[in-house]
Each structure stands twice: as C-alpha cells, then as structure tokens.
Amino acid sequence: MKYIILLGDGMSxxxxxxxxxxxxxxxxxxxxMDRLAALGRSGTLHTIxxxxxxxxxxxxxxxxxxxxxxxxxxRGVIEAASIGVTLQEGDMAMRCNLVTLTGDIILNHSAxxxxxxxxxxxxxxxxxxxxxxxxxxxTGVSYRHxxxxxxxxxxxxxxxxxDVPGKKYGPLLPKAANDSAQSTAxxxxxxxxxxxxxxxxxxxxxxxxxxxxxxxxSIWPWSPGYKPAMKSLKEMFGIRHGAVISAVDLIQGIGxxxxxxxxxxxxxxxxxxxxxxxxxxxxxxxxKDHDFVYLHVEASDxxxxxxxxxxxxxxxxxxxxxxxxxLLEETAKMExxxxxxxxxxxxTPWKLRTHTREAVPFVIYRPGNEPDAVSRYDxxxxxxxxFGVLSGQEFMETLLQK
Numbered sequence: 500m501k502y503i504i505l506l507g508d509g510m511s512x513x514x515x516x517x518x519x520x521x522x523x524x525x526x527x528x529x530x531x532m533d534r535l536a537a538l539g540r541s542g543t544l545h546t547i548x549x550x551x552x553x554x555x556x557x558x559x560x561x562x563x564x565x566x567x568x569x570x571x572x573x574r575g576v577i578e579a580a581s582i583g584v585t586l587q588e589g590d591m592a593m594r595c596n597l598v599t600l601t602g603d604i605i606l607n608h609s610a611x612x613x614x615x616x617x618x619x620x621x622x623x624x625x626x627x628x629x630x631x632x633x634x635x636x637x638t639g640v641s642y643r644h645x646x647x648x649x650x651x652x653x654x655x656x657x658x659x660x661x662d663v664p665g666k667k668y669g670p671l672l673p674k675a676a677n678d679s680a681q682s683t684a685x686x687x688x689x690x691x692x693x694x695x696x697x698x699x700x701x702x703x704x705x706x707x708x709x710x711x712x713x714x715x716x717s718i719w720p721w722s723p724g725y726k727p728a729m730k731s732l733k734e735m736f737g738i739r740h741g742a743v744i745s746a747v748d749l750i751q752g753i754g755x756x757x758x759x760x761x762x763x764x765x766x767x768x769x770x771x772x773x774x775x776x777x778x779x780x781x782x783x784x785x786x787k788d789h790d791f792v793y794l795h796v797e798a799s800d801x802x803x804x805x806x807x808x809x810x811x812x813x814x815x816x817x818x819x820x821x822x823x824x825x826l827l828e829e830t831a832k833m834e835x836x837x838x839x840x841x842x843x844x845x846x847t848p849w850k851l852r853t854h855t856r857e858a859v860p861f862v863i864y865r866p867g868n869e870p871d872a873v874s875r876y877d878x879x880x881x882x883x884x885x886f887g888v889l890s891g892q893e894f895m896e897t898l899l900q901k
Contacts, residue, residue: 500865501837502738502898503782503792503826506562507818508555508747509800509847511859511878512811523799523811523849524860524877529819531827532862532876535841539864541873542886544894546845547856554659554722554854555800556749558844563757563793564735564895573653573724574749578645581752581761584637586726591651591683593723594749595636595644596660597621597715600695605668608660608804609642611713612770617703618642621715628697629690636718639748641769646690646720652680655687657721661804662853673720687720694718731758732791736899741791744781746773750795759793760785769797771814775821782822783829786837796822803847811849836866840898841876858888863898 512522519526546558548568556574560567575592579585586592597618599606610618619638626636637645654676663671672691675684695717698704704714732738743754746767754761764781766774773796782794796818802811823841830837842861845854860881862873871885886897 501786501790501833501835503786503794503830503837503839504562504898505818505823505826505839505841506559506793506795507799507815507841507843508795508797509803509845509854510815510818510843511846511857512803513846513848513850513855513857515850518808522878523808523815525879527812527815527819529815529876531819531823532841533874534827535823535839535864536862536876536880537874538870539839539862540868540871540886541860541862541876541881541884543858543881543884543888544842544861545856545858545888545890548891552659553845553856555747555844556722556753559750559753559795561891562842562844562894563732563753564892565729566892570727570729571724572727574722575645575647576724576726577752577756578639578643578748579637579647579752580755581748581750582637582639582645584645584647586647587649589650591648591653591723591725593646593648593657593720595646596719596721597642597644598660598717598719599713599715600668600717603667603669605660605663605666605671605719606713607664608719609801610715611707612801613642613707613715615640617707618644618715620703621698621701624697624701625694625718629693634686634690640746642715643748644718646718648683648686651686651723652683653723653725654680655684655723657687657723659721660719664804664852690720691718727756729756731756733758736895738791740789741793742785742789743793743795744778744785745793745795745797747795747797750793754793759791760789770801771798771810771817773798775817776825779822779825782826786830786833794822799843800847803849804852806849806852808849838863838865838898840864842894861886861894
C-alpha cells in the first residue's frame with residue numbers, strides 16, 4: 500500500500516449568513532471531493548493543541564503525526580531547514596515577514612505578495628545595514644524570510660502578522676515574557692524600527708508605489724525557537740521513502756525534519772495562480788518510487804487571509820478539478836493500491852481573515868475498505884463519518900492502519 504495526503508491549507512471555514520449560512524466548501528462545485536467522500540470514510544480532526552497558537556506549522560506537524568507540544572520550537576527553525584540554513588547551538592531563529600505598514604497600522608502580512616526577486620534585494624539591503632556577528636537575515640520565498648539571532652532568547656511574545664491585518668501595530672510589538680528575554684525583545688523592536696527607516700524609500704519600494712503596489716516597508720519577526728528534536732516518519736511509522744510537495748518554505752522545512760524528499764515544482768507559487776497541474780503530476784510521479792507523498796496546496800489559506808470569499812471558493816474548485824481529479828484517475832491505474840487522504844490543516848475563515856482552531860473535515864479512501872454513508876465533503880457532512888472525532892497523532896495512526 501502507498502499513501503498520499505492532499506492538504507488544502509486553510510480550506511475549511513465558518514458558515515456565514517450573507518452566503519446563505521454556508522461555508523466555501525459547502526458552496527463550491529467539488530464533484531471529485533464528493534466522490535472521494537463517497538468512496539472513503541470521513542471524520543473530523545483537531546489539529547491544534549489547546550496550549551499552542553493555531554498556526555500552519557503546528558497544524559501540519561500534527562497532521563503528520565507529531566506530538567507537537569513535545570517537539571514544537573517555532574516556525575523559524577522549520578523554515579531554516581527548508582532553505583538550507585544550519586542552526587548552531589544558541590541560535591534563535593524566527594520567521595521574518597516583509598509587511599506593509601501604513602501610519603500606525605499593519606496593512607497586510609505579505610507586502611502585497613512581493614516577488615522573491617524584489618524581496619531578495621531588500622533582504623540583502625537589510626543584511627548590509629543591520630547584519631552582524633549576532634544578527635543575520637536569509638531570503639526565503641515572497642514575503643516569508645528568516646532572521647537568526649545568535650544567543651537570542653526565545654521567550655519573547657510575538658504576534659503573527661497574518662492575525663492582525665488593519666490593527667495598530669504598537670501594542671503588538673515583541674515583548675519579553677521574562678527578565679532574561681528583555682535584551683532580545685529590545686533588539687527585535689530596534690530591528691523593526693530601523694528596517695522601516697531603511698526600506699521605506701528603497702528603490703524596490705519606490706517602484707512598487709509607482710506601480711500601485713503595496714511597499715515592503717518593514718520586517719515583522721515572530722515565532723522564535725531553537726533547533727527542534729524531531730524524529731523522521733521512518734522512525735515513527737516505518738515509512739521508508741516519502742516526499743513532500745509544497746511551494747511554502749514552512750512545509751518544506753517540516754518535510755526535511757520528517758526525512759521526506761522535497762520536490763519543487765516549477766510555477767508553484769503558494770497563491771491562487773499556482774501550478775496545480777504540475778503539482779498533481781509531480782505527486783503521481785513521486786508515487787512511482789516513494790511510499791508516501793504529502794501534497795500541500797496553500798492557495799485557500801491565502802484567499803482566507805485576504806478576506807476574499809469568491810477567491811477562496813475558486814481555489815477550492817481548482818484543487819478539486821485540477822489536482823484531485825487527476826490523482827483519482829492516475830492512482831486507479833497503478834498496480835499497487837494507493838490510499839488517498841484529504842483535509843485542511845486548520846480553518847482560515849474569510850470573514851475573520853485569520854486561523855482558528857476548530858476541527859477540520861477529513862476523508863480517507865483506502866481501496867478495498869467499505870465506505871461509510873457520507874457522500875459529500877464539507878465541514879458538516881464529515882461530522883457524520885465513521886471515524887468520528889480524532890485529535891493530532893490519531894490521524895496518521897488511522898491513515899496507516901492496515
């Protein structure tokens with residue numbers, strides 16, 4: 500038996516009166532998701548432990564079977580692994596967004612989805628003026644970058660910028676959680692302030708303003724941590740040879756720690772315009788010489804953060820028609836049976852524009868197993884599934900049951 504997990508990041512949502520009391524999953528045209536539900540067995544999954552923030556890093560680690568409370572060390576350390584940055588003893592790593600500030604407000608968390616080429620020029624500029632033996636910036640993808648502070652203290656309280664679009668940023672600046680972290684908190688605040696001075700009138704941002712685009716005029720560091728001690732999926736579950744396919748550094752980094760091969764697909768953007776077909780084809784190709792494939796699609800999460808209902812609906816339909824349909828057709832031709840699972844990592848309600856911690860709907864289709872009575876894939880239908888309500892590690896244990 501081989502296995503593939505198709506994860507639509509942030510795909511689930513909350514019912515809203517202005518769209519008939521439905522969610523995007525309920526309203527989207529998803530014949531292939533519904534077919535998968537009819538063939539398989541459904542349930543709901545709690546991916547976020549009560550003690551942790553509902554971030555994609557936490558949720559995806561839980562989906563992959565990790566005891567997140569035991570191993571979680573922040574988002575930055577995971578993304579460091581994905582871009583090949585080796586952390587040393589005493590290094591503290593943080594996700595470092597390029598954001599748009601306007602007045603005293605965080606306008607958005609993504610600097611208008613700045614391109615990686617533009618962002619790289621800005622990150623190199625920051626390193627030239629702010630980098631030293633203690634502080635170092637590393638370019639990631641689009642607005643997602645890395646800050647490493649040697650000797651930094653991870654006990655600082657930071658706010659994920661995607662949780663606070665339109666909010667005043669002053670009260671949200673990093674704060675020390677204890678006396679030992681005071682110097683780190685002060686350093687982070689200084690870096691944010693100086694980055695705004697350095698970036699506001701940088702040529703990249705002047706060009707973006709002239710083009711009617713939002714400038715990347717500040718950094719916003721968050722999710723601090725040290726190098727984690729994570730076992731591979733082979734050590735935990737006996738998965739011999741696995742792969743991860745994602746446009747997002749975070750997911751690639753989790754894959755590195757999990758012992759998965761990282762497969763990069765040309766044209767994969769992490770947005771609604773990603774190369775859906777390329778990802779689907781890469782997943783099928785990977786199944787030829789891998790036992791397990793984790794196929795992650797970011798688009799619905801970004802649409803949720805943008806507060807764009809129509810775009811979120813469209814990204815769900817794209818995933819259904821341009822990825823899942825192909826997976827169902829091609830795995831049916833394979834000599835060795837393939838178990839297909841599909842789920843979001845967490846909800847990203849388009850009205851709230853941020854992550855929430857409600858349970859997400861999932862379906863597992865294992866060829867030869869009798870299906871349950873669920874014939875639609877959405878948040879409400881999954882509650883009637885045979886798997887009931889699972890939490891964290893129970894999903895992978897259930898997926899891999901013989």
